[in-house]
Amino acid sequence: MSNGNNENYLIRMFHVYRRYGNNTALFDISLDVKKNEFVFITGPSGAGKTTLLKLLYLGEPISEGQIIVDGINLTRISKNNIPLLRRKFGIIFQEFKLIPTKTVFENVALVLEAADKPARFIQKKVASMLRSVGMEDRQNAFPLSLSGGEQQRVAIARAMAGDPKIILADEPTGSLDAESAEQVIELIRGFNARGSTIIITTHDKTLINKTGGRMIYLKQGRLWHPPNQN
């Protein structure tokens, strides 16, 4: 455990690399994210946006450098504490990652069950999450019977269900029409207003302009406009 000098930083990255064999997906990334910040990560396809998010929740190992999330040094974390780290995040995956054999309700409930929440609380919480994304009528449907936009909303409900400190959204509007995209961003903004820190990757420049917030630009695995001048 190592707290940064500044308590306000929720995420700190120091000279982080991610290599796949000879291919370096992330190259010397150093950046900080403050509590309650709303951050966009953008850049061309293959720039390393998804990879960067994955490193934060240890979906993939860090090749070099240090990352500190909410006071936890990810390079020193024990295997048993990885689930605890992941419960700090609400993750909306680029490809949704809903479990096809579980219903919409079960998919959302899973996060809370894994966090050992009481059954009665789960019942109420899942219902209210599904209501907030407008999916309460489809709670017994299976994910594959839903449209892309509906799956997206279930994924959002699941990501938010655990009241995470940090929300990671990988192209949350990528497969949506403009109106649905607007709704999704509105939902995420609501959580930001209630104190969550948000990191969103997107290709959509107009979305960034409309929403406002900090922008981080990645290109070929490097920060294009490093926010921390070294």
Place this chain on the structure above:
Amino acid sequence: MILRYFKYSFNDILKNKLLNTVAIITIVFSVLITSSIILFFINTTSILNLWKKDVKIMVYLSREASDGNINEIQKIISGINGIKDIIFISKEEALNILKQQMKRQFSLLENLKENPLPNGFEIHIIESFQSWQKTESIASQIEKIPHVEEVEYGQKWLARFSGIINIFKLSGYALGILFFIASVFIVANTVRLVLYTRCDEIEIMRLVGASDSFVKTPLYIECVLQGAVGGIIGLILLFFIFKSFISNVDQGIISELANINFFSLSELLLILICSMFIGWLGCFLSLKNFLKT
């Protein structure tokens, strides 16, 4: 939390009916075969034990043995470890006993000019020495004494029979172990297949913060349940096979030999625990290399 794990296991079982059925059938067969082997041995040994009770050794002396010799022989035999008591039976006594036993053919014996029977000893063995090996060794010690012509113990043939049973027993154990390994192997592969089909699902569960035990515990419950169900079905089948076997064998022989028994309750429980252990072990083996990263 336990309830939640059970809920997950039951869902898994329903979703993987075929795989679970295969695993259960394997366990049923292995329980059936191993326990019928065990049952066979329990009953054969109990029959043997019944016959073995009160082992009596008869020692026949040669005609040349003088009274002095007889006394000496009695002393030597009394000195052997494991002898409870030794009774001298003179040839006259032996003839009297024989005459009593063969009242009808009395005339046959009446015509004898001289007593054809030898002098002898009747020896009883201390209870703790009544195993085949020990009886045999006592008998062979006595055989070496001069003037001893023959040593007989009525259950001699049983000693040989018990040798054969021992061979049977060994091959039975081997067969039992073989089936045990086979069923562990198949259960392990069932779990591995389940893991394969649910690789993505498990990955997602872990990404949203599920601990390894959250993922593993339902699988363990599932496997131990498979073991229990397989064990129960196997034992029920065995019971019916046993019943039909008993009713098909001549009732008279059975009551004469010994009462042939099914397993006692504690033995049944032990077998059930073993079959649950098969499930657990299968799960353990297939999970050992899973969830490493």
